[in-house]
Amino acid sequence: MVQLAGVNLTGFILPRWDQIFTVQADSSVTFSTNFQTNLTASIADGDDVATGVVVHGVGFGCLTEGAATAGFFDETATGTPRTADGMWLCGDFANGFPPQRIPCVNDTPTAQGTSxxxxxxxxxxxxxxxxxxxxxxxxxxxxxxxxxxxxxxxxxxxxxxxxxxxxxxxxxxxxxxxxxxxxxxxxxxxxxxxxxxxxxxxxxxxxxxxxxxxxxxxxxxxxxxxxxxxxxxx
Known part of the structure; x- marks a missing residue:
């Protein structure tokens, strides 16, 4: 989250729980029909609009913190991209959120990248x-x-x-x-x-x-x- 500190991303950081989950009659919680449909289209079909819906539901903050906590991103290394090694997803594939870019070795600064x-x-x-x-x-x-x-x-x-x-x-x-x-x-x-x-x-x-x-x-x-x-x- 250090990379997003001080950035005005109101509305783009936190998950939108009401869009992601549905409470069933037995009190269990599942993905909402719309979120599951877009998650499937994102992964199985590579649909950029559907991916944007998924990113909007999860939020930049949850994506960034999840990658870092799981050991897939070293937030202290982004100033030296040739030695940095990780995943960064702070873009929504041009679906409305303001992309947050970091240096990238083989491209211009990227909002969606991985090693x-x-x-x-x-x-x-x-x-x-x-x-x-x-x-x-x-x-x-x-x-x-x-x-x-x-x-x-x-x-x-x-x-x-x-x-x-x-x-x-x-x-x-x-x-x-x-x-x-x-x-x-x-x-x-x-x-x-x-x-x-x-x-x-x-x-x-x-x-x-x-x-x-x-x-x-x-x-x-x-x-x-x-x-x-x-x-x-x-």
Whole structure:
């Protein structure tokens, strides 16, 4: 929260509980129908408007504090981005909240960014036995990430020759603001995959790969495939 100290973000910091939760007849609390619909569209479909609704419900403060408390963001390191390592989400994908930006190594200051290492850590928690949040919450997120694969919102499996299958995935497609125009359209993805012959699972992450067409992704897919094979069959 140090990064947001002194910033007038009235209305953008705290969760909007009434938009997120619904109290059921048995006094249990669940996500509201609207929030769950937008959460699904955000994760499974990569819908920016739906993501904005989710961010508005949760709030910048909760997102920032949650990432820092869970060890995914070092708020003391943002002044030296080349040594900083973490996740930062203080933007709502252009849906009305004022973005709060921090320095970024490979782009202009960003309101929505992560390092490869921390994204890999997050997916490793989801894929492994150590819970990220708790069992039911982790399973609910894995279900959304599975839906993304089922709906073909993925990149690495566009090379059909690879020997792994995607189980869960979250992809990103957008632009950076540095480099030539042909370098600015970029693809990113974090995925849990399974090597087909052994059933072994791996976490794969790539970030900001210049994207012209599906063929742009094939070299990344083949590097992943070769790395998995070298690990399993040295």
């Amino acid at each position: 490869l290492r921390q994204m890999a850590r997050l997916f490793t928690f989801l894929a492994g036995d150590a819970p990220l949040v708790d069992g039911p919450s982790d399973e609910a997120m894995l279900d959304l990430l599975t839906k993304a694969v089922q709906r073909r919102h993925t990149f690495p499996d566009r090379d059909t020759t690879v020997q792994f299958s995607l189980l869960q995935s979250n992809m990103g497609f957008g632009s950076v603001h540095t480099g030539t125009p042909t370098q600015q359209a970029v693809a990113s993805e974090a995925a849990i995959v399974q090597e087909n012959s052994t059933g072994s699972r791996f976490v794969l992450v790539f970030q900001n790969l210049p994207f012209a067409n599906n063929a742009s992704i094939k070299p990344v897919s083949q590097v992943f495939d070769a790395a998995i094979a070298a690990f399993l069959f040295p």
